[in-house]
Amino acid sequence: MDKTMTKESVISALKMAYKRQRPGKGVIHHSDRGVQYASLEYQKLLNKYSMVGSMSRKGNCYDNACIESFHGILKRELVYQTKFKTREDAKKALFEYIEFFYNSKRIHSTLGYFTPNEFEQMYGKSVA
Numbered sequence: 585m586d587k588t589m590t591k592e593s594v595i596s597a598l599k600m601a602y603k604r605q606r607p608g609k610g611v612i613h614h615s616d617r618g619v620q621y622a623s624l625e626y627q628k629l630l631n632k633y634s635m636v637g638s639m640s641r642k643g644n645c646y647d648n649a650c651i652e653s654f655h656g657i658l659k660r661e662l663v664y665q666t667k668f669k670t671r672e673d674a675k676k677a678l679f680e681y682i683e684f685f686y687n688s689k690r691i692h693s694t695l696g697y698f699t700p701n702e703f704e705q706m707y708g709k710s711v712a
Contacts, residue, residue: 589620595626595629602633610635611634612635613638614638614640614648622639
């Protein structure tokens, strides 16, 4: 989370996510058409990680419906309910919401009423 979204910040985020999750070859990485994601350095990193890049069609918000839905939930359940004093306070609150509530405790109807963490564990076992 930074003041502006730079190529360096999205590269850093991708590296952090890859290190944490270690996805298998061929995982699809979807983004919007931002210049940060289209940059040569970002595309090279996707290739290095054996990820398949996917971008939304120009002007089609429906291609990103899942993340747009998540952003709506995040705003309703946390952001609009909280006054953050500092950027660090906001970072901490967002991290705690996502890691300790959204992924671990909040059930999702589209996941069969499992949490994202439970669903990921089940999916990992079924693929292995």
